[in-house]
Amino acid sequence: MTSPDISTVIAPELPYLRRYARALTGSQSSGDTYAIATLEAIVEDRDILDRGIEPRVALFQVFHGIWQSSGSPTGGDETGLAAAAQAHLSRLTPNTREALLLGTIEEFTPQDVATIMRVETGEVDHLMSVARQEMEDSIAGRILIIEDEAIIAMDLQSIVADMGHAITGVARTRDGANKLVATERPDLVLADIQLADNSSGIDAVNDILATHGDIPVIFITAFPERLLTGDRPEPAFLISKPYAEEQVRSAVSQAMFFSSTETLHEAS
Numbered sequence: 001m002t003s004p005d006i007s008t009v010i011a012p013e014l015p016y017l018r019r020y021a022r023a024l025t026g027s028q029s030s031g032d033t034y035a036i037a038t039l040e041a042i043v044e045d046r047d048i049l050d051r052g053i054e055p056r057v058a059l060f061q062v063f064h065g066i067w068q069s070s071g072s073p074t075g076g077d078e079t080g081l082a083a084a085a086q087a088h089l090s091r092l093t094p095n096t097r098e099a100l101l102l103g104t105i106e107e108f109t110p111q112d113v114a115t116i117m118r119v120e121t122g123e124v125d126h127l128m129s130v131a132r133q134e135m136e137d138s139i140a141g142r143i144l145i146i147e148d149e150a151i152i153a154m155d156l157q158s159i160v161a162d163m164g165h166a167i168t169g170v171a172r173t174r175d176g177a178n179k180l181v182a183t184e185r186p187d188l189v190l191a192d193i194q195l196a197d198n199s200s201g202i203d204a205v206n207d208i209l210a211t212h213g214d215i216p217v218i219f220i221t222a223f224p225e226r227l228l229t230g231d232r233p234e235p236a237f238l239i240s241k242p243y244a245e246e247q248v249r250s251a252v253s254q255a256m257f258f259s260s261t262e263t264l265h266e267a268s
Contacts, residue, residue, distance in 0.1 A: 006046060009055040010039075016056075016106060017063060019224060019238050023101050023254050024067070026216070034070075038063040053115055057108070060116045064098065095119070096131035097254065103128050104250040105239070135253035140164050141187030143252070144180060146204055147220070148172040148196035156190060159248050165256075174199035174207065181208050188255055189217045190248075216255040 017038065022031030041048055041062060049058045095117060102113045103124065114121040143165050147153040153170045160167060168184045171177035173195050189208060191201040205217050222241040237255045239247050 006042065006049070010042070010059055013056045013059050014039075015224065017059060020060070020101055020106055021063065023105060023237055023251070024097065026255075026257070034063065034067060037066050041066060054112070057112050057115055060102070060106070060108070061118070064116050064118075067098070092134050093127075093130050096127045096134065099124055099127035100131035100135075100250050101254065104244075104246045132249070132253070135257070139253070139256040140166075141256055142166045142168050142184065143188045143190055144168045144177065144186035144208075145170045146172075146177045146189065146191035146195065146201050148192065148194075152192075155245075156248065159245055160190070160252060163249060163252060165252070171204070172196040174201075174204040177204040178207050181212060185212050186215060188252065189215055190252070191217060191219055193219060193221045218251050218255050 014035070018032060018035045020031075021034045022028055025031045025034070038059070042059075048062055049055070050061060051058070053061070098117060099113055102108045102116060103110065108116065110124040111121050113124045117124075119127075143160050145153055145156050145160070145167065147156060147170065153172075157167055157170065165188075168186045169180040171180050174197075177191075189205055191205050193201045195201055195204070201219065205219075209215060209217075216237065218237040218239060220239045220241055220243060224238040224240050237251050239251050
């Protein structure tokens, strides 16, 4: 491929690379730093992209090589949510979160995950299974759901409750979310974008963060690339609609590791 061909092929995948990077680090700034490092490596050495595999897989493979060579940190210079996660993340089996995110949130096949991580395909299922067990057994907390569609809200409640988390409430509007948070501060917010009265889930979340400080947020949207432009502060965790249960479980488990260690407790 020539240079323009590389740019054309990679450009549509960058929002999703940034989503993956942010989920790993729990931070927009740290995640974007790794994404930029990946692009710089490709610009410096175009042969670093494996032309024998699908371009999206090759892009993530380059990223993973950089991530591993750096020691897979969540950002030693970070503060707030990313810093609070360090003690929890250090206890996880290496490569498990990466495999789980690649296979669930990014929806790569086990074969693709193996190629990206440069491991045997048979190891991928094991890594994902360990990740699920370690993460769901480690952290329990309180979750606020902001969702105006009753069936989806009930489904999310069922998934979250089955994981052992408490639900502080379900809000259908921005005002409703603010009222619920005034009663009980959640450890995590799971929010749709478009709400019942045409209010915005983004505005509701901004209200919550402005009054209650750092709380990890997972947005559910049919157009995740629209929230990953790099033009403004953006969420670290995104689920695409329509979602699968495994995606919700994975995202909630990942995000919980970046919640305040003062409010979360070790799950028994």
